[in-house]
Amino acid sequence: MGQKKLIRFAAIKSFSNVLEYPENMPGTWGSFFASAQPLTLELACGKGEYAVGLGQMFPKRNFLGVDVKGNRIFIGAKRALAMGLGNVGFMRTQIDRIDQYFAPGEVAEIWLTFPDPQLRTGHARKRLTHPNFLRRYQRFLQPGACINLKTDSPVLHAFTLLVIEHYGCSLVTNYTNVYGEATEPELLTIQTHYEGLDIAQSGRIFYLRFQLPDVIDAAKDEAFKQAGVGAGAGNTSIGSRFMKVQLKEGEDYYYSPEGYMVLTEKYHLERGVCCGNGCRHCPYAYVRVPEPRKSHLLQQQAAKSDTRTDKPV
Numbered sequence: 001m002g003q004k005k006l007i008r009f010a011a012i013k014s015f016s017n018v019l020e021y022p023e024n025m026p027g028t029w030g031s032f033f034a035s036a037q038p039l040t041l042e043l044a045c046g047k048g049e050y051a052v053g054l055g056q057m058f059p060k061r062n063f064l065g066v067d068v069k070g071n072r073i074f075i076g077a078k079r080a081l082a083m084g085l086g087n088v089g090f091m092r093t094q095i096d097r098i099d100q101y102f103a104p105g106e107v108a109e110i111w112l113t114f115p116d117p118q119l120r121t122g123h124a125r126k127r128l129t130h131p132n133f134l135r136r137y138q139r140f141l142q143p144g145a146c147i148n149l150k151t152d153s154p155v156l157h158a159f160t161l162l163v164i165e166h167y168g169c170s171l172v173t174n175y176t177n178v179y180g181e182a183t184e185p186e187l188l189t190i191q192t193h194y195e196g197l198d199i200a201q202s203g204r205i206f207y208l209r210f211q212l213p214d215v216i217d218a219a220k221d222e223a224f225k226q227a228g229v230g231a232g233a234g235n236t237s238i239g240s241r242f243m244k245v246q247l248k249e250g251e252d253y254y255y256s257p258e259g260y261m262v263l264t265e266k267y268h269l270e271r272g273v274c275c276g277n278g279c280r281h282c283p284y285a286y287v288r289v290p291e292p293r294k295s296h297l298l299q300q301q302a303a304k305s306d307t308r309t310d311k312p313v
């Protein structure tokens with residue numbers, strides 16, 4: 001291990017706002033923070049930009065960043081201490097064990113910030129929005145609590161939509177381009193280290209906010225597995241098309257010259273409804289897109305109709 005990492009690992013041991021693989025935590029979080037307040041988790045927090053950013057924005061809530069990498073946590077924890085944020089803390093542990101740390105109802109909200117999309121076939125179970133993880137979260141989330149996913153991965157976004165639909169979660173917000181669509185700009189423009197790296201090269205940031213159903217039904221797992229959810233980037237799955245799960249590049253979607261994944265008109269026709277997201281090839285006259293955007297998109301579509309070169313449509 002490098003010298004810098006060793007120094008950081010030693011440093012977090014003395015930080016009052018960091019816990020490493022703690023024991024006997026359920027029900028005690030109120031006393032870890034300066035005040036007992038509603039608790040939000042940032043899972044896969046890395047350097048904890050969201051934990052710190054939200055901690056500044058919402059002093060009446062507590063924020064706990066969780067990651068296994070102590071040298072990354074060091075950065076966020078040091079910042080929080082320097083800023084005197086008594087409502088921000090960090091826990092170094094494996095997220096796979098997250099349910100052992102909280103009592104039922106102890107957590108009010110979860111943020112998943114650029115978690116690894118786990119693109120390889122067979123790695124879908126490691127995605128932090130896989131139903132197995134959602135079941136862990138459900139053990140300690142308050143009823144109706146929201147889970148927020150921010151990602152640059154079209155695959156993780158599509159996979160999560162599939163999970164939401166298949167298991168009957170409630171979709172609260174779905175942005176396929178945060179910086180083009182978001183109406184909560186302050187919350188969503190907190191920039192993380194991985195957001196800046198643009199590893200997926202999708203040219204956009206996706207955001208999903210959803211709530212869990214009362215039961216994440218194990219009887220639905222087999223059909224979910226059969227749906228080929230381990231698919232990688234060129235072999236993706238989209239929630240509303242659960243019966244036709246394998247999307248084909250060139251038929252159902254294509255990539256624009258800027259690298260955006262664009263769903264075709266054929267895809268939308270098979271889907272059968274306007275999703276309200278203002279898709280480029282919407283055949284439903286954008287009926288579910290709110291004004292004034294709807295009129296603007298209709299004008300754009302009409303202007304393009306004679307000169308369109310996008311293939312396929």
Ligand SMILES: C[S@@+](CC[C@H](N)C(=O)[O-])C[C@H]1O[C@@H](n2cnc3c(N)ncnc32)[C@H](O)[C@@H]1O
Pocket residue numbers: 043044045046047048066067068069072093094095096113114115116192193194195
């Ligand atoms: C792609 S990085 C994102 C970090 C940060 N949220 C950002 O946006 O810059 C994913 C993070 O998840 C953490 N991670 C992945 N799997 C984990 C696990 N099972 N338990 C704890 N942390 C995990 C990694 O250590 C890494 O810091």
